[in-house]
Every structure is written in structure tokens, then in C-alpha cells.
Amino acid sequence: GAVVSQHPSWVICKSGTSVKIECRSLDFQATTMFWYRQFPKQSLMLMATSNEGSKATYEQGVEKDKFLINHASLTLSTLTVTSAHPEDSSFYICSVLYQHQETQYFGPGTRLLVL
Amino acid sequence: AQSVTQPDIHITVSEGASLELRCNYSYGATPYLFWYVQSPGQGLQLLLKYFSGDTLVQGIKGFEAEFKRSQSSFNLRKPSVHWSDAAEYFCAVVMGGSQGNLIFGKGTKLSVKP
Numbered sequence: 001g002a003v004v005s006q007h008p009s010w011v012i013c014k015s016g017t018s019v020k021i022e023c024r025s026l027d028f029q030a031t032t033m034f035w036y037r038q039f040p041k042q043s044l045m046l047m048a049t050s051n052e053g054s055k056a057t058y059e060q061g062v063e064k065d066k067f068l069i070n071h072a073s074l075t076l077s078t079l080t081v082t083s084a085h086p087e088d089s090s091f092y093i094c095s096v097l098y099q100h101q102e103t104q105y106f107g108p109g110t111r112l113l114v115l
Numbered sequence: 116a117q118s119v120t121q122p123d124i125h126i127t128v129s130e131g132a133s134l135e136l137r138c139n140y141s142y143g144a145t146p147y148l149f150w151y152v153q154s155p156g157q158g159l160q161l162l163l164k165y166f167s168g169d170t171l172v173q174g175i176k177g178f179e180a181e182f183k184r185s186q187s188s189f190n191l192r193k194p195s196v197h198w199s200d201a202a203e204y205f206c207a208v209v210m211g212g213s214q215g216n217l218i219f220g221k222g223t224k225l226s227v228k229p
Contacts, residue, residue: 034216106161
């Protein structure tokens with residue numbers, strides 16, 4: 001399967017600051033990446049679909065000005081949580097779509113804690 | 116509405132015992148079907164997938180799953196569970212060529228007794 005990395009693996013920040021999370025596809029070029037959010041003991045919730053070279057597509061209820069997504073290259077997508085608040089604390093997971101296999105491969109996740 | 120159901124929230128099995136995790140989907144056609152496993156604090160790892168063909172698919176770590184069209188099911192099985200299999204298991208589907216958009220079940224937590 002594809003290898004996906006995320007950085008950082010965990011981050012603690014103060015309320016009001018912005019946090020950037022990187023998602024990298026290490027062994028193939030990914031036109032499409034996905035960003036998910038996972039609350040404790042719950043399933044993954046799709047936040048947005050990130051397409052290289054174009055604007056991300058956000059799911060209903062996800063604030064695009066709050067969660068900025070940039071997919072500037074075929075191996076990197078970033079999620080920036082702007083003006084973070086404690087309710088943004090969560091586990092954020094990215095995935096890359098290996099289109100030839102119609103399969104998503106997931107990163108290890110980033111745990112965000114906003115104080 | 117299209118959905119994925121994992122009826123069991125939490126299952127406990129003894130080490131060495133067999134395992135079956137249930138998954139049902141609601142969709143008019145046959146979707147692409149996946150099972151992922153998530154260890155605590157980790158991302159998701161693909162165990163196996165079914166697109167077409169032989170309805171019994173083999174995956175990693177000794178897991179297999181069987182697609183049953185008549186029951187809209189894709190249950191995950193393992194003949195002998197190891198303590199390291201304790202994790203959260205997610206069934207997921209891709210409906211009708213939707214650019215790979217996964218719809219997840221709520222997950223089943225597997226605990227393994229020594």
C-alpha cells in the first residue's frame with residue numbers, strides 16, 4: 001500500500017492561534033487527498049476533499065475559512081486550523097487516493113489540543 | 116440513504132478463538148467494500164478490499180472477508196485471534212464511482228482476553 005506521513009503527530013496550542021498540519025504522499029503522486037476528523041470513540045468524519053491545483057471541496061457544516069486546505073503539489077496537502085478554539089481539539093487524519101486502485105491510504109494522524 | 120452498519124460496538128474474544136465482525140451496507144448496487152483497522156492513537160491500515168470477482172477475499176494479518184450480495188454484507192473473519200489484533204475495526208464503502216469517497220461504519224472495538 002501507499003505510504004502517507006503526517007506532521008506533526010501531535011500539537012498543543014493556545015486558543016486563538018493557527019496550526020498547520022501537513023500530509024505527504026511518500027511513494028506516489030496524489031491528485032486527491034482527504035481530510036478527516038475523529039472524535040474519541042467515534043468514526044471518521046470527512047471534512048474536505050483536497051484536489052491538487054484547485055480549491056478543496058468541503059463537506060456540509062465544515063467552515064472553509066476555519067479549516068484552510070492547500071494542495072499545492074502532488075505529494076503535499078496542508079490543513080490549517082485558523083484561530084483555534086478548544087472545541088477544535090481532535091484527531092485529524094489525512095488520506096491519499098490511489099486512483100488506480102480506487103483505494104484510500106491513511107496517514108498516522110495528528111492529535112490537536114487547544115488550550 | 117446510503118449507509119454502512121456495524122451492529123457490534125464492542126466485541127471481546129479469547130486469544131486463539133475465531134472472530135467475525137459484521138458489516139452491512141445500504142445501496143442499490145454493489146459498492147466497493149473495505150475493512151480498515153485502527154490501533155489506539157494511530158491512523159487506519161487497510162486490511163482488505165472487494166471490488167468484484169471472487170466473493171471471498173484474503174487480506175493482511177490472516178484476515179478474510181466474504182461479500183454476500185443477497186445479505187448486503189461484508190463480514191470480516193479471522194480463524195484464530197492474537198492479542199495484537201485488539202483494535203478498532205472499520206468497515207467502509209465507496210458508492211458508485213464517487214471519486215473514492217469512503218462512507219464509514221461506526222466501528223467495532225475488539226478486545227482480546229488472554
